[in-house]
Amino acid sequence: MKVLHVSGAKSWGGNEQQLLYLVEELEKYEVEQYLFCYENTPLHQKARDFPVKIKTIRKSKPYSTRYAKALSHLIREEKIDLIHLHTSDSVTGFMVTDMFHSLKTPTVFAKKGISSRVSALSKIKYNYRNINRIMCVSNYVKRNFSPYIKKKNLHKLVTVHDGVKVEKFPAAPVFTLREKLEIGEGTYLIGNIANHTKAKDLSTLILMMDHLVNNLSIKDVHLVQIGEFSRLTNELRQLIETRKLKDHITLLGFTENASSFLPQFDVFVISSIREGGPTSLIEALYKKTPVISTRVGIVEDAIVDGENGFSTPVGEPEALAQKIKLLKEDPALAQKFRELSYTTFLNNFTAEVLGKQTLKIYEDVINDYK
Known part of the structure; x- marks a missing residue:
């Protein structure tokens, strides 16, 4: 053929x-x-x-x-x-x-x-x-x-x-996020991998951090956002500045083999308003990184809310923040998500x-x- x-x-x-x-x-x-x-x-x-x-x-x-x-x-x-x-x-x-x-x-x-x-x-x-x-x-x-x-x-x-x-021998990350960004081991590391497009709705991700840090007073959290910058990036930076979140959010930009950083995250968060996949969600299942995502793309096919991850409605930063708080306070639940998500990956993705x-x-x- x-x-x-x-x-x-x-x-x-x-x-x-x-x-x-x-x-x-x-x-x-x-x-x-x-x-x-x-x-x-x-x-x-x-x-x-x-x-x-x-x-x-x-x-x-x-x-x-x-x-x-x-x-x-x-x-x-x-x-x-x-x-x-x-x-x-x-x-x-x-x-x-x-x-x-x-x-x-x-x-x-x-x-x-x-x-x-x-x-x-x-x-x-x-x-x-x-x-x-x-x-x-x-x-x-x-x-x-x-x-x-x-x-x-x-x-x-x-x-x-x-x-x-x-992969029998997965690609190793070129650096450790905590070391490069000087993030302490006691800080809960939240990850996101997405290029700076409207569909990814990264402003919701920033507002999620605003709710966690400034409304729920959860200060020991840091978001590392990896993805190609665009004309939208300055707007995101301004929002971070306005919400006084510079010490809690890093926009890392495009990074080769971004998925190799997934195991370093305590949780992987997706805030998209439109998706087909994303592939990064499947990679997170594979790398046994707990997932919290808006209900887009393959999320309904891959995540059973509360069983092997969390899903929330689109455009609700407070809902994402509440799920992070819940997972952060329950290590046993996070471990359950890791194991069940990996099984889902092997069977379907x-x-x-x-x-x-x-x-x-x-x-x-x-x-x-x-």
Whole structure:
């Protein structure tokens, strides 16, 4: 089987890591894989170390003639059996290319998240007749995406969770957070890994700390937030300053292998208002770090509130703070969360499971296409 992965990613994130995990898993089943992506992107650079043949194109609009010619040529030259679209703009590129070049190749699309709004054009492309399956990363995404899919196409929606590779020798962190940031052992270390985007709602994370420190008078806590800075970062810094939390919050910025820091956290907190995953949640389950999260993405599939973690409504910093207080005061509960979450991870969220489920969908789509 020859599979072509198509991605328009220009930066690095959990979705790109998932693509490479999938590449590794599919190799075990002797799937010959190709990657069509933009040149000199983080995905292009990192994919060089993986078992996939790479075809790059200079950054251009996915509906451009150059894009369509390059994609159609690759599909025909390599006799691709199935196309796997990994980003929304790759769906645009595929649809335009198919309309002008009649690709006649089975195609699946990985739907990784929910946008704040869906345009009329997006509704058209997601319902495009030659997309054979839409693989939703969680039941949350599937449920929230369904209203934009025509009734005749709803059968195309399936749920395939992200997965994390089980490492025999996990990468060691480049430094110890407590040492680097001079945080004492008696301080409760709260962690978050998220780039500075609106969907991550990091202001709620800061307001959570405000409630803990200034309203509940819990001073022995420190939040370490890891993630790529953006135009929103200054607003977050101003909020930290206004709430007098400079001694309790560190914005660390982008850090390589951020998930390697997870075991150093006493608790991992997610404040997002929209998510597909996130992959960081799965990594926390794997690293046995207790999780408190808003109810987004795979949270409802991975966390049973009070059993193996805590979940709260979106946009309620006080609720997150109360859960942290409860967990901080109950080490036995934290240990229970660690063990049960790890079991949940092994059963449902490994890269091995991702590979098997994806391959089965590939086979079904190809068989249906014949």
